[in-house]
Amino acid sequence: MSFSRFMITCSATWFYSGKSPKAPGTAGSLAALPFGWLIWAYGGNSALIIASIIIFGIGVWAAHQYSHLLGIHDAGEIVIDEVVGQWMCLMVIPLGAGWIDIVWLLAAFIAFRFFDILKPWPIRWVDRRVGGGFGIMFDDVLAGAFAMIVLAVLVHLIGG
Numbered sequence: 001m002s003f004s005r006f007m008i009t010c011s012a013t014w015f016y017s018g019k020s021p022k023a024p025g026t027a028g029s030l031a032a033l034p035f036g037w038l039i040w041a042y043g044g045n046s047a048l049i050i051a052s053i054i055i056f057g058i059g060v061w062a063a064h065q066y067s068h069l070l071g072i073h074d075a076g077e078i079v080i081d082e083v084v085g086q087w088m089c090l091m092v093i094p095l096g097a098g099w100i101d102i103v104w105l106l107a108a109f110i111a112f113r114f115f116d117i118l119k120p121w122p123i124r125w126v127d128r129r130v131g132g133g134f135g136i137m138f139d140d141v142l143a144g145a146f147a148m149i150v151l152a153v154l155v156h157l158i159g160g
Contacts, residue, residue: 012066018079028079032086045091052087064133074136081137085144086112092152111147
């Protein structure tokens, strides 16, 4: 395997987590959480926003290239899109409170996976109508935005 093919595969599948034989999107979301938490722990929401923007850009490129390599648009093993959507959810939950972080990380994981799997309008529309690497990435950004709203309401109601 050439180095460029390795880099495309490693990026698109988020360090091969998308190669999971069962539920690759879920595996990719789980694999995103420790990275997102570490980015937040060392740089806060600003670092998480910057990292999400960078990974979105890399993801547009990697998803497009990997789709081209496989000849399949939005193959299930492309999970770099889950990374961005999952990290977005971390921006609205109260992290840094010790063990309770696990509860909030679980809530963020469930909220994102719910919207990513269910794909309510307009997520489903984007998923079906917007092509290329941008389309692969953007439907998960929308799922992340929906999950952020739910999580923000939950944080407000419960307190953080």
